[in-house]
Every structure is written in structure tokens, then in C-alpha cells.
Amino acid sequence: MLPAQHRLRQSADFAAAVRATGGARSGSRLIVVHANQTDARAGHPPRVGFVVSKAVGSAVVRNRTKRRLRALAHQRLDRIPLGTDLVIRANPPAAQASSPELGADLDALLARVLRRLGTAVAGGAR
């Protein structure tokens, strides 16, 4: 479990992060990462939420997958800028993936998403 301040817990926040017009998205075979920054959250700690649907597996499999992703995200919190909301979605193959595999994908996707978000924000600020 993440500390409460880093947790995304409102249904509306999830929807905003996944569908936001200014947001960024990037995916691999295992996972998809959505990111969004809003003026309302500016200066606040980054928040992370997880989406693991029933397509991934049984309750046991879903829980394990979510816990692995959560632990990996926790180690990378310091790389996420303030005011960012992140939603990590697991694809069905993620159920069979090991932690190192998930970590590698998360590193790559996180970097790509944040770069895209940075240019978008810079462009919007101009």
C-alpha cells in the first residue's frame, strides 16, 4: 500500500487521468501508463492509481499483480514531478510477468509519458 497522500482514490480522478485531453498515455504488452497534470493539483505530491480488470485473472492473481505494480511504483515516486496523477493499467499478460519484467516496462513507459507531458505543459504555458 502506498502512503495515503500518494493514493488516487476517487472515481472522478481516475476518469480524469485516463481521459484528460492534456494527458499522456503510453503502453506496452504488459501495462499501460496514463499521466495527467491539473492546475488544481499543482504543487501537491504525485498520486498513483491502479486498474486491474477481471480479464487479468482471479482475485488472487489480480491482487498479486496490483501489489507488485504498487511496490515498483513506490520505488519510483521520486521521479514523478509534483502535481502529477498517474494511472497504471495492467494488461492480461501482466499476470504471468515477473517483477523485474514489470519494472523494466514501467521504467520505459514512465520516462516516455513524463517527457511527453513535459513538452505539452511547456507548450501550453507559452
Place this chain on the structure above:
RNA sequence: UGAGUCGGCCAGGCGGUCGCGUCGGUGAGCAAUCACCGCCGAGGAACGUCCGGGCUCCACAGGGCGCAGUGGUGGCUAACGGCCACCCGGGGUGACCCGCGGGACAGUGCCACAGAAAACAGACCGCCAAGGCGAACCGCCGGCCCUCGGGCCGGUAGGCGUCAGGGCAAGGGUGAAACGGUGGUGUAAGAGACCACCAGCGGCCCCGGUGACGGGGUCGGCUUGGUAAACCCCACUGGGAGCAAGCUCAGACAGUGUGCGUCCGAGGGCUGCCCGCCCGAGCACACGGGUAGAGCGCUGGAGGCAGUCGGCAACGGCUGUCGUAGAUGGAUGACCGUCGCCGCGCCGCUGGUAACGGCGGCGCGGAACAGAACCCGGCGUAUCGGCCGACUCAUCCA
């Protein structure tokens, strides 16, 4: 020692790094909250949601019809469709196992294929006596001829063939199932038509048992198929909805139109329908607008463990003792090391003629099914493996 039956238990251990939730404590802050410390933190099935209860709200005015469930007997339990014991039927040498186990003379329906016929009797092959017709054949009678083996002619309905009625159901064959079985009497042939014994059914009586039922005796007509997981009948049980129940607080907004109605009563309740009873001044529809936040319920339970007493047992009584999850985008974890377990392979030592083992080491692989969401009691289903106990059968030794 081998094969098997039944029951119970466990669900990897230890350590390190980084984390999470409830509760408690300390500190900071007006507060939301934050920091630190400590305790505790998934299962035997938490699963499926198939039954039963607790709890909550609604109803409590009954009657009839309907619907659903249960189905040997006795007990246990808060209750059950659960559990225990027993009965009956079936299986096993046995320990034991299996049974959706009321009723098929209240009625209706169905019984594939095969078979003549599938439920009430009927008759395909077949059996029987009498009758009509038939002289081809066999037999019998008469005559003639002869090479003495026989041949020819005529007659005859005994056999035989055929026709139309009648009697019969023993035997054949089909089937999961065919109207009791065996032997006899009887008859034209036969048949429970009659008799003996056996099986089965029903009535009555006696004995044992709380009871299902069991044992014995006696009498009777002589014998009546299966299916109710087909409708149905009988007996018993069931008020409805569910923790998104429900209670409390906070907060937002904006109404308008139409129709019906205020005792000539709209609408609602009795939760499927009808009768009946009760409440009753608002109700229904359309358009438009608003909110979907917090707390309680929320874990102490028909609770676990131990001892003892009662009971064949399920279970119950008493005493002592323990305090053990409560999340809400949803905690109980992520990664690593090590030890132990299981399987396979290799090496060394070793028992044995051999099959096959024992000990030690190394390498590789495996470790299931599965995640609380109001709480219990069950059932059902999934599951790598391991441990313990009782009992049965076979063999060997004493």
C-alpha cells in the same frame, strides 16, 4: 510385510531490506492531519451463493385459491434440505460403502428397440376334438397280373393336405420387464380348474421395540407389471425484503404543465390472485433543476481451547482459561538469503544371487487450490503434498 476401509490434523520455518491497515500511546497542529513507538492483521475451503438462522426495516385481520420446499423412524440443534443412531433395500470375503427411501386397487399419461402381445387382456408359431372338401403320397381293404422283388386298377379320410368356425395358453421365441415356481391330479388338449410344498400379497392374533420394523402363528382369494427425477394425491413447513438492510448528521435546488381525487374517496398496506379488513389527502405522468458526502451498523461470536459429568453417538451441562482481521480504488505485501520437504539425474560407501533398497554429497526442477467485505451453522465444489489414529483381509513368525 502387502492390499484396503474409516476418521482427524497441517497448509512450509527463520532472518534481512523496503512498505501498508485498524487500534492504543507520545508529540506537533485551531483543525483536517502528520511523525515516532507498540499490539494485532486472510482460509480450510475466506470460494460457489445451494439451504438454515441471527440482525435490520416493513406488515401482523382473517378466509379461500395458488406457489415453493421437504419426504423411512427416533434423536440432536437457534434452525435446516445439516448431523448422529437405527430400520429397510442393494454391493463387498471383510473393515465398510451406496440409496431424490411417502402413495402406482383416486384418477390421467408414458413404457423406445425387439416382440404375436407392454396392462387388459389378447393369441404369431403352436396344441386339441368334431365337421366339410381332397385319393398326389404313406397306411389299410378288395380285385387282376407277375420274371415272386413287385406292378396295375378300384375303394377307404387312419396319417396327411386344405377350408371355416370352436376349445386352450403348457411349450417356442423377444425384451429391463410377459399375469407366481416345482411336482402331481385332471383333460380332447389344457389351465390355480384342483392338490402338496415354496415364494409373494392381504386380514387377524401373539411376542420384541419409543418407532421405522422384526420374529412367530392362523385364515383368505389363489397372484393384482414398471414409471411419481410425469402430471397428480397425502402429510408437514414457509409473511416480505435484504448491510446498497437500516439509523443519524451534513449539504444542494426551482419549479411548471396536464389528468384523477378529498367521504359519490384518488392512491396505498395485508408482498402471486380473489373476497374481506385497515390507512387515507393527496397521487400519477411529462418537461426542467439538484444531490449522489460523512459517521454509526462493524465485530464478543448459537466463540476457541482444556478438564470433568451425562449420552452408543450427534450433542448437552458444569468448571477453568483465552481475547485473536475490520479494509472501502479496498490493508494483511514486494524483493532477497538460508534451512527443511517432495521428484528426477549423477557420484561415493553399503545390504541382497537378483528385483530392489539404506546412508552421505552435488546438480536441476517442484511446492497446490485459492483473497475476508454484516455475522454464524451446514452443504457442495477446488486442492501440491505431508503427518497421526482406529479397524479389515491375506501371508509369515511365536
